[in-house]
Amino acid sequence: MLQFILDTLIRTADLALIAVGLSLVYGLVKFPNIAHVQYAMIGAFISGYLLRAGAPLWLAGVLSCALIGLLAVLLHHLVFRRLLRSGPAHGMIGALAVSMILIALVLGSAGSAPLTYALTVSRAWAWGDALISPAQIGSIAITGLLLMLFTLLLFKTSLGRSIRALAGNRELAAASGLNADAITNGVNFLSGALAALGGTLLAMNTSAYVNQGNDLLLPILAAAILGGLGNPLGAVVGALLIAATETLVISFDFSGLSWGLFSFVPVTYINAASFIILIITLLLRPYGLFHREVHRV
């Protein structure tokens, strides 16, 4: 049971930071940026190369976050802002094109072999019959800390209030004198940086690889939609639910159910579990679990 909770927390930490960024940007620009998961992948690679070049881990992480944050702002300005004038569909297809180019850049420069961080591997700690490595504890702690800081930013500072106002009603917020462009830039930077950090933490426990973004795409979208796109803290709960389901599918022994057919669920079905949750959510609560408003459909 303890192992189950730990595994769930580890997976949540993997997903939460990236899903929060996606959801936050959706709130302001109203389209699901499917290139967001590629920011995580590139962030992981940049951290990896900085580590190889001899930078300490914290410096590599900070630099990679800053670079990816800038990339997110630039892409928003050069590409998405212009495409969104013709509607969310064009934005999504533009994000697709951007994803292709980003994957191509990484594939061309780093190759398809995974990049492992040369960190000193320490022994996993045994805690009862549960195992956890210090790196995993680190990633859970960093994610938790950042999410707390982020919540404070969103609900206790004036910047956070502006962000929420802008997400709620863009015209009204702009009319009340908020500098919408500056806030959108700030939010894009923040979400890019969070994605890079999420990608780096993921790669710390496994490795950075080219398809990381594609593998993350649906679980992240599922987490963000489950929490209601545009509701960043909902995305954290979404990530927790997705993580719990995935862990349950891996670790639960289905042989007790006497169907015979499902005596075990192959590991490769893990992802399908989160996709099925995604579809059920979309069918039952299309705007997420925590949505109260009535939407024009």
Next chain:
Amino acid sequence: MFDFLLHIISIAGIYALIAVGLNIQSGYAGLLNFGQIAFAGIGAYAVGIGAHLGCSPLLSIPAGMVLAMAVGLLMAGLGGKLAADYWGIATLAVAEIIRTLAFNEDWLTGGPQGISGIVMPFDAGGQRADNLLFAGVIMGLLALAAIISQRMSRRRFGRALRLMREQPQLAVCFGYQIPALKRTALVVSAALTAFAGSLLAFYTGYVSPDYLLSSESFIIWSMVMIGGLGNVYGVVAGALLVQCLYSFIPFAKDLIDINTDIAGALRLGAVGAILLACLLGRPGGLFPERLRKIP
């Protein structure tokens, strides 16, 4: 060289059929289907499983089309109350679930290795004659599909779809049932795409879960967007352009010495860059849809 050209014609023709299928949904009806490849995959697997069991293609191709139409109905059912972008994500998830099934159900689909040894349903005497005949058949079918699709877009059904795309409320006022229109568009498109998928399985001689990767859907989207969303002939041109890029870059790989990763990156990057340039510079694609203007 001749064989290489024949290969490009065949494969571009098959993808153009899939793109024409996607255009019925995304171009005419404005539906954002990111799981289009699932239909093609179902068609391809139907032929593969049929060949494995010794069924005639006359049975397995229609079976694949019917199954794809059923999946299309299911996707349309999801779209009841979803906004376009949410529905796009849902279709992406449906396609991934189908791929996961194909990957895992070894007894039916051969698992990760897929099914090989699918032979063409005719024998014209010799490999070359077979390929020539097959390319001819594909071209003929593509011309037929393009003409029918073009005709359809001018008729009442096509006009209703475009009205739904531009002014859904007005379409309702005119008495059109929006869910029924979406269902029909999806089912027609699924049938055509599944048929193209069966041709792909016959042409390559095998089928594997890689046929169902979501990146394949994205490539087909690039073809449609580069060619011209809503214009059948533009879509066919887009498919030809993208497929030429896809086939020539591995060809160039042998000429100038670059490794597989860089060739893959070039392929993906070139398509992505053209798509982005088109979106920013010519949002309607290279051959934009011409809308009839009433003065």
